[in-house]
Structure formats: structure tokens, C-alpha cells
Amino acid sequence: MADPVGTFEQVIALEPQHEALVRALRALASELHPDRIEVSRPGDRAVSWGWGPKKMSEAYACALPYKDHVNLAFYRGATLADPAGKLRGSGKAMRHMSLTRVDQLNDQAVRDLLVAAREERRQALRLTD
16 A cells, blocks of 8 residues: 655645645744655645644644635644634534735734644643743
């Protein structure tokens, strides 16, 4: 079976019209978590960020480019405080927000959700600073 892990460039190539937005999301993830583990999975249409390579247990967020938008998804978003009401979805754990422009990343609520997701996973994995 082929390894599902690919490159960031392969994920961008799926929807090149969103390259600037996906790169900006990557830069924001790097700013908020410089030591993050990034895993690109073109088969899942996603690049994820977390404390390790396992998407469902160690990752906390991912970018998924689609034709008309990019979803910023949180693997355990249902547990996150979302006072600005940015998150959508009705699954057991995952929530997402749809983004179409780089300037949407200036919204403090986006940053707050990424930090909250990072910290939720750090605590769940019992990692120390």
C-alpha cells in the first residue's frame, strides 16, 4: 500500500487558486506553534498541524482546499469554545470554518481557535512545555 503522506506542494496543486490562502494558513500555524509537526496528505486533500504525525490523535488542525474555499478544520473542534460562532459542522468531534481570503486570517477568533486547539491536544497528550 502506498504511503498516503505527500508534500505540501501536492496539496496546493489540488486547488492552485487557493495557494496564497493555504500558504498564509501554514505561516499562521508556524507563528503560533513553531515546533509543530506538519503532515501533507494529498489523498485526504489536507495539510495538518499537530504534536505528531497521527492525524486523529496528535494533530489539532488542518487546511483542506476546495474549489470555492479552504476549510480550516479542527479535529476536536466540538470541544473548543467558539464565542465568535466561527465553527460549522455537526459531527461528533470535528468542526471547520470556510475561508476564501487571506485577510480573514487577521480575525483574532481564528488565531484564538488555533491556539485553543493546540492547547487542547497538548493537554490531552500530556505534553509538557
